[in-house]
Amino acid sequence: MRKLFFFSLFLVFQISFAQQDELSMSYYLPADISYNQSIPTPEESIGFIPGEWHVSHDRLVSYMHTLAAASPRLEIENRGTTYEGRPLILLTVSSEENIANLEDIRTKHIGLVSENSSEDLSNMPVVINQGFSIHGNEASGSNAALLYAYYLAAAEGPEIEETLKNTIILLDPAFNPDGLQRFAYWANANKSKNINPDPQDREYSEIWPGGRTNHYWFDMNRDWLPVQLPESQARIKTFHDWYPNVLTDHHEMGSNSSFFFQPGIPSRTHPLTPQLNQDLTKEIGTYHAQAFDEIGSLYYTEENYDDFYYGKGSTFPDINGSIGILFEQGSSRGHAQETENGILTFPFTIRNQFTAALSTLKAAENMREKLLNYQRNFFKESRNSASSGAYAFGSGHDPIKAYELAKILKSHQIEVHKVDKDFTEAGLKFKKGNSYVVPKNQRQHRLLKAMFERRTEFQDSLFYDISAWTFPLAFNLDFSEDVTMKNAGEKIQELEIPTPEQPERSSYAYLLDWQNYLAPKALNIILEKGLRAKVSMEAFTFEGNEFAAGTIMIPVQNQKLENDELYSFMIEVSEVSHIAIKGIPTGMTGGINLGSNQFRAIEPQQVAILVGGSISSYDAGEIWHLFDQRYDMKITKLDLKDLSGSDLSRYTDIIVPSTWGGGLNDGVATQLKDWTKNGGTIIGFRSAVNWLKNNDFIDFETKKTENTAKDVSFGERGDFRGAQVIGGAIFEADLDRTHPIAFGYNRDKIALFRNTTIFMEADKQSYKNPIRYTEKPLLSGYISKPNLDSLAGTVPFKHDRLGRGEVMLFTDNTNFRAFWYGTNKLLMNAIFFGTEM
Secondary structure, three states, X not given: OHHHHHHHHHHHHHHHHHHHHOOOHHHOOOOOOEEOOOOOOHHHHHOOOOOOOXXXXXXXXXXXXHXXXXXXXXXXXXXXXXXXXXXXXXXXXXXXXXXXXXXXXXHHHHHHHOOOOOOOOOOOOEEEEEEEOOOOOOOXXXXXXXXXXXXHHHEXXXXXXXXXXXXXXXXXXXXXXXXXXXXHHHHHHOOOOOOOOOXXXXXXXXXXXXXXXXXXXXXXXXXXXXXXXXXXXXXXXXXXXXOOOEEEEEEEEOOOOOEEEXXXXXXXXXXXXXXXXXXXXHHHHHHHHHHHHHHOOOOEOOOXXXXXXXXXXXXXXXXXXXXXXXXXXXXXXXXXXXXXXXXXXXXXXHHHHHHHHHHHXXXXXXXXXXXXXXXXXXXXXXXXXXXXXXEEEXXXXXXXXXXXXXXXXXXXXXXXXXXXXXXXXXXXXXXXXXXXXXXXXXXXXXXXXXXXXXXOOOOOOOOOOOOXXXXXXXXXXXXXXXXXXXXXXXXXXXXXXXXXXXXXXXOOEEEEOOOOOOHHHHHHHHHHOOOOOEEXXXXXXXXXXXXXXXXXEEEOOOOOOOHHHHHHHXXXXXXXXXOOEEEEOOOOXXXXXXXXXXXXXXXXXXXXEEEOOOEOHHHHHHHXXXXXXXXXXXXXXXXHHHHHHOOHHHOOEEEEOOEOOOXXXXXXXXXXXXXXXXXXXXXXXXXXXXXHHHOOOOOOOEOOXXXXXXXXXXXXXXXXXXXXXXXXXXXXXXXXXXXXXXXXXXXXXXXXXXXXXXXXXXXXXXXXXXXXXXXXXEEEOOOOHHHHHHHOOOEOEEEEEEOOEEEEXXXXXXXXXXXXXXXXXXXXXXXXXXXXO
16 A cells, blocks of 8 residues: 555656646646737746746846837836835736826726716726735745736737726736745755655745745735835835725645635624625635636635735725735745645646636626726715714824824825814824824725724634734824814825924033934934933923933033034934934023933943844844834844854843744853843843743743633634634733833823733832733723733833843834834833833
């Protein structure tokens, strides 16, 4: 029997590899039509048939330009660049006549979302936005885009001509150029002439961080709503320029899976998504099923994934009057791999993705008027369901965070107004220049509600992603859900970053308000210049103005710059960091004076972060991005494999992001512990909290949650376990603003994002609990009752000494997905003020 098994497996290998060796375009392309011989094939342009090798992004772009030059059906544009400088291209494909009248068609199409749309739909093209490989190591999508673009450019006959007449195709061949390039290098560099499908071969196991993410290791399929990354900003602009009727997002999943297309699990659809959206998704699915039946590929639907978090490519369209569709193909992760379904080859995965692209095109054409009508009615109903009044948000001392939220809203075509004069609502003060008003009665009402609502009740307790993302809470802003439009000033056409007044010249000292979001950037510039700076440990007043604890003071005397040079430099710092700096002529202030010992010297910080191995690339990337992009601060990435040979004495702080597995071994623990005892500050996030405790850096007690299954069947066990996960929700904590970890915050409450079940007990000494969850902490999102009971009264932050050094723990992610602006400063306080705690 064993011999028979291996002989059968050998035959499968031989057949599979024979297909790979004999690969031709006919394996992919519909055979019943002809192709224009003047249009270059992928092989003629890039040197191989898709599937023989993984296409690199540069070759992909080159071929798209070749097609655009050869075919009048295609237009190509570059919408910007990635962090690594790669172009973010878009192909617009349609009939020659439509391409010649593209702007007129676009204008008429977006008229469907206007207030008084009366456009005739009988001859209006349907618009589909087809995007590939937002996860760079899910490469079958972008490789299929080569074939799909060729098909659209070269296919001949009445059928394709009619299809192109009735459709506008926005083809994004690589949602994630940097990740795709990284993975193509890996897969190609490890390919053998004799393809080895052994899953343990190096080809199928990328080195850290892998090609899934972009340059800063972000999962870009979570950024459609926050829009913090350049790749996202380009595709969101395309979306709002066109408002496509269908948007498809081509992914890959585990190798032992087949092919998935939406709808997902019905009970996990966001309540703001209309039922008709899901009905249309299901109808489109019948076209996918038919296409896959014809080629004999396995598939499934409605058994996995969901449509809840609106920050994904398959759900963002659903709150914008479009139909978002997720495709998931079982991944070969290289060129061919053994799976439960036999040998899964790369060409096979590409063919499935190409087939799904074609079935989408067919569905959109056949459902054209139905989809156009749905879009028009979506926005009509959105306006009709909107209430009167408006939202207001802002911050008394921090115009930057409010500006950044307004910028996100504007990128989503949400109407935002200035505040012309200060006003108070429900005890909250909204100041001119620091606040904004957003009317509820507008076209994007549903999207606006989805971004601002607090939701704590759910039909289902399982979530594929986070269950809450309330933006005013994420930004830690003053927020009112019910103000009148009489408080609104003019509608903002072009949003401008708030510009502070120029500092007054001083011969005594300059003061920098730490409550501004960009204050750490300003302080770092000052320290890197070699200037002395101090932080106030207590509040003080001058000329009726209160300066909170955490205010930064830069003395004029005994500096490396003369008075005039220092003044010019302060102006430069203010302009670069968009922060107000106040010149003060005397040290005689109310409360503590400027010469008080309650002003403590701040030293320049040299920060490092552990990366590689078992470190979470997501968490590490968010921190790297925060330092590098937001605060212009250098941060050294220390790879775990090189740590033993690294000189740690040059660093003041080392950050340990969340980890998995056993990559942080005893040798790492000993090395970091010795460094900490000698005066270093070690900062651990999420699961690193437990690692630091287990290795005796710090000690604390945790609450254990009792989650015993009662009346739960074997078939329900997965749902029961999943319901105990905190996938991502928002919780309220009390804040002790006299503690350095809370410097820069102007309220006694803070909203924290949490996706762990690490519940640290509060210290018996109350002053050691500067951040403590309230007794009823849930603000928005899902958490099981046992976990909620355990969370109440615990602490998300701990600090203790180890030798001459400091150990700090954060159970929560203060830098989540680059849009949790409201807690970024907690980390910066740990960096700059850690030795004062």
